[in-house]
Ligand SMILES: Nc1ncnc2c1ncn2[C@@H]1O[C@H](COP(=O)(O)OP(=O)(O)OP(=O)(O)O)[C@@H](O)[C@H]1O
């Protein structure tokens with residue numbers, strides 16, 4: 177099933193529907209809940225898929241190898257952070 | 270082999286009792302000897318939804334305490350003679366349900382019925398824990414709403430760790446998603462989480478989607494499980510759900526917006 181976060185829309189700052197907003201918030205809330213309960217060891221099932229889809233969107237514009245995309249969910253001082261790091265090739269920008 | 274099925278959700282008021290009553294009635298209607306047990310001690314509800322409130326003499330806690338036999342406490346449904354109801358106690362004693370007591374009563378039910386349906390109370394405390402602890406399968410009742418979905422995910426975590434099956438390494442409790450109070454018109458407008466959204470987040474197989482329906486209130490007013498209402502979407506959706514549970518393939522019929530008169534006349 178396709179992941180319905182429309183990243184391009186997000187980047188362009190288009191308004192999300194109320195349902196999309198709910199879904200986006202839930203994805204993170206559920207991920208955090210699972211991480212808390214499992215002592216951070218468990219990764220929610222959609223994270224891998226989310227990563228793959230983001231990579232495929234990025235590749236529409238820039239050719240990047242798999243390792244160039246780092247994706248992580250962390251807790252830092254009580255703050256939950258979903259971090260996405262894309263290293264662009266030097267000649268791209 | 271007898272199956273114990275818990276109807277659970279975490280969040281309160283999402284439709285567990287409505288679902289447990291219709292699910293148990295549907296199993297019985299299809300010829301399976303079924304018992305449905307109310308675990309909501311202190312807040313008995315199932316008896317009203319099943320329309321047997323005036324016939325409750327003994328309850329679950331009476332049986333656990335040995336004040337009545339199971340046979341005395343089970344109430345036979347008037348419509349389906351292979352369906353029995355065990356009412357919850359109205360006691361305010363939170364510790365009235367003991368693990369050993371619940372196990373003994375469930376063992377006795379398992380010996381006599383094909384399906385034992387456990388209607389869980391809300392929350393994740395003792396009552397909810399005991400309702401799910403002995404289960405083989407679980408109907409996870411969820412509304413398309415953020416707090417309900419997160420609570421359901423929480424409950425999935427408990428099903429995978431805090432159940433007899435999990436503790437014995439006896440294989441997983443089989444999980445089924447039941448999405449209730451679904452409003453396709455609001456989903457179409459982007460105002461409500463869609464069934465696909467919820468499926469994606471919870472990542473468990475979908476057993477049924479029950480539309481938001483006025484018939485649910487009318488039926489509870491009358492003490493008739495909504496599955497017996499053949500003229501209501503919600504009733505038909507529960508019939509499909511039971512059929513799927515028993516292994517039939519049925520399309521999901523009520524996911525799309527009902528066409529109003531205008532679009533019926535002019536297409537669209
Ligand atoms: N499909 C539906 N359409 C409309 N109303 C519904 C639907 N399902 C349930 N309801 C209504 O929602 C309310 C709560 O339902 P129900 O008692 O089944 O929930 P519950 O999860 O058992 O609650 P509790 O957590 O208190 O035990 C009731 O008023 C019921 O009539």
Ligand SMILES: [Mg+2]
Nearest residue numbers: 285286309314
């Ligand atoms: Mg209830």
